[in-house]
Amino acid sequence: MKQLFIPEMLTPLFYTPLYQTLSDEERLSYNQLHGQYFLEQTIFFEQLMGKPALRQLIRIAPDKALADEARDFIDEEDTHTSWFRELLRDVQPRVYQHRDFHLLKMPWLAKTIMALTARTIRWMPCLIWLQLIAEERALYFGRCYLRVADQLDPRFIAVQKKHLADEPSHIRRDELFLHWLWPRCSARIRKINASILHWLLREFFYFPKRSGWRVVSIWLESQPHLLARRNEFFAAMNSLEKNQTFIHSLYPKKHLRRTLALSASWPELDFFQTFFTDEPVWMLISPSPKNATFASHRPSWSRCCHCYGAHRLFMRGCWFPWVSDTA
Ligand SMILES: [Fe+2]
Numbered sequence: 001m002k003q004l005f006i007p008e009m010l011t012p013l014f015y016t017p018l019y020q021t022l023s024d025e026e027r028l029s030y031n032q033l034h035g036q037y038f039l040e041q042t043i044f045f046e047q048l049m050g051k052p053a054l055r056q057l058i059r060i061a062p063d064k065a066l067a068d069e070a071r072d073f074i075d076e077e078d079t080h081t082s083w084f085r086e087l088l089r090d091v092q093p094r095v096y097q098h099r100d101f102h103l104l105k106m107p108w109l110a111k112t113i114m115a116l117t118a119r120t121i122r123w124m125p126c127l128i129w130l131q132l133i134a135e136e137r138a139l140y141f142g143r144c145y146l147r148v149a150d151q152l153d154p155r156f157i158a159v160q161k162k163h164l165a166d167e168p169s170h171i172r173r174d175e176l177f178l179h180w181l182w183p184r185c186s187a188r189i190r191k192i193n194a195s196i197l198h199w200l201l202r203e204f205f206y207f208p209k210r211s212g213w214r215v216v217s218i219w220l221e222s223q224p225h226l227l228a229r230r231n232e233f234f235a236a237m238n239s240l241e242k243n244q245t246f247i248h249s250l251y252p253k254k255h256l257r258r259t260l261a262l263s264a265s266w267p268e269l270d271f272f273q274t275f276f277t278d279e280p281v282w283m284l285i286s287p288s289p290k291n292a293t294f295a296s297h298r299p300s301w302s303r304c305c306h307c308y309g310a311h312r313l314f315m316r317g318c319w320f321p322w323v324s325d326t327a
């Protein structure tokens with residue numbers, strides 16, 4: 001298969017048995033669309049979610065130092081967005097010439113909640129928790145790109161490398177803002193914030209719903225010979241809610257350490273302990289096959305479990321070639 005645009009492990013269909021039935025060309029076209037969607041998501045986080053809250057933080061900051069941190073934060077995110085925007089226009093000039101979002105559609109309810117929350121950030125610092133989680137996940141996703149760098153389009157790798165270098169300072173700033181705002185809220189307000197945060201995470205940042213489905217839908221339109229299987233694909237997407245491997249790939253505790261450490265003193269945020277998960281066993285090994293794609297080396301999870309009866313044997317029997325590749 002030609003170079004990918006996003007690691008296959010970050011694309012939902014990869015976790016379904018259906019993926020194994022696709023040809024290399026079909027996988028590649030899905031992968032490209034999802035790679036674009038991933039860039040759109042990052043622009044969304046930086047511009048529509050983060051920036052309005054940061055602007056409000058500048059207005060209400062108790063001192064110049066904290067206001068400057070928010071100002072620098074905005075400048076850096078603007079720079080990042082310009083990289084992602086440029087890359088999207090490079091890959092699909094006609095689609096992205098005059099817009100940032102083609103695949104990502106934000107429901108009005110989410111837009112309203114984001115806008116209101118940003119304006120009242122002093123009382124609604126849950127948005128900063130959401131941002132901290134997003135920054136930690138950006139690092140996690142960036143590392144996933146680097147793990148399979150030899151499979152990916154160099155333009156996508158270059159942009160992720162640059163992004164990886166800047167994101168740790170954003171995590172530090174999110175922590176600063178939370179240290180300031182969270183303890184200032186009463187226990188009742190913190191509890192309300194925690195409930196809103198939990199709901200936002202589950203509704204908009206968990207299983208593929210609106211935009212995740214839209215990606216599959218638009219991809220299927222570009223593959224007329226697959227349109228007859230449309231229901232099959234949507235059933236597969238629905239099945240992800242019960243797919244433990246997929247679920248464990250979303251919020252691995254190992255990559256959300258700063259969020260977990262900061263929330264440890266706040267019992268209202270205990271839900272992180274169950275919402276975040278252990279990393280999937282297979283991700284503990286750094287896969288970097290040299291001459292083939294991730295999927296073509298990987299037998300389906302369920303098939304392996306049936307074959308060998310245990311993940312331990314699954315690891316030895318099926319992943320050994322990858323282990324030796326990376327050793
Ligand atoms: Fe960024």
Ligand SMILES: [Fe+2]
Pocket residue numbers: 077135167170
């Ligand atoms: Fe950031």
